[in-house]
Amino acid sequence: GAGVSQSPSNKVTEKGKDVELRCDPISGHTALYWYRQRLGQGLEFLIYFQGNSAPDKSGLPSDRFSAERTGESVSTLTIQRTQQEDSAVYLCASSLVGGGLYNEQFFGPGTRLTVL
Amino acid sequence: KNQVEQSPQSLIILEGKNCTLQCNYTVSPFSNLRWYKQDTGRGPVSLTIMTFSENTKSNGRYTATLDADTKQSSLHITASQLSDSASYICVVSAGSGGYNKLIFGAGTRLAVHP
Numbered sequence: 001g002a003g004v005s006q007s008p009s010n011k012v013t014e015k016g017k018d019v020e021l022r023c024d025p026i027s028g029h030t031a032l033y034w035y036r037q038r039l040g041q042g043l044e045f046l047i048y049f050q051g052n053s054a055p056d057k058s059g060l061p062s063d064r065f066s067a068e069r070t071g072e073s074v075s076t077l078t079i080q081r082t083q084q085e086d087s088a089v090y091l092c093a094s095s096l097v098g099g100g101l102y103n104e105q106f107f108g109p110g111t112r113l114t115v116l
Numbered sequence: 117k118n119q120v121e122q123s124p125q126s127l128i129i130l131e132g133k134n135c136t137l138q139c140n141y142t143v144s145p146f147s148n149l150r151w152y153k154q155d156t157g158r159g160p161v162s163l164t165i166m167t168f169s170e171n172t173k174s175n176g177r178y179t180a181t182l183d184a185d186t187k188q189s190s191l192h193i194t195a196s197q198l199s200d201s202a203s204y205i206c207v208v209s210a211g212s213g214g215y216n217k218l219i220f221g222a223g224t225r226l227a228v229h230p
Binding site for chain 1: 220
């Protein structure tokens with residue numbers, strides 16, 4: 001595709017339910033990032049995938065959060081037993097390589113998660 | 117603690133006017149600084165990227181400046197248009213090569229009125 005796509009665009013769930021968010025990166029991009037953006041706040045790094053290397057999970061806020069990536073393609077972010085504080089926009093980004101001075105990250109439109 | 121602070125939080129200007137957004141950062145080691153534009157309901161889109169050796173960089177009506185000594189950056193928008201209404205996010209890359217983590221500011225929400 002032409003850009004990073006994410007689905008669903010909106011997700012409303014009840015507290016305690018599990019949710020799964022999907023990200024399709026730009027074809028050929030080896031690096032993939034997940035961020036969380038709470039209302040009125042800056043983006044928070046969650047997790048980073050680079051090729052077949054072990055992912056950097058240092059930003060995941062709790063063990064209820066996990067993410068998987070199939071090869072260098074689609075990624076899913078799973079939140080188990082959702083809490084109201086999980087309500088946020090979850091953004092995915094991809095880039096050609098994970099490092100480098102001008103590592104340009106291209107962002108998807110995000111998934112707006114609302115936990116009731 | 118690595119931090120990026122932006123001001124003002126929000127700004128309203130009339131179409132055709134200029135404006136300047138500010139960014140202060142405490143990030144070490146500093147790699148580069150980026151300004152992103154985020155339209156409502158969209159992901160951020162990069163406007164400029166600057167390293168510590170670059171003082172200014174332009175992208176059309178957008179001009180970013182960087183003072184690495186004072187750790188300040190600004191984004192100047194000239195002859196604003198209604199389509200400039202968006203959030204503008206200052207992002208500092210921390211690292212010394214390889215994978216760099218991005219530290220995001222909370223953004224300045226700009227509204228351009230006719």
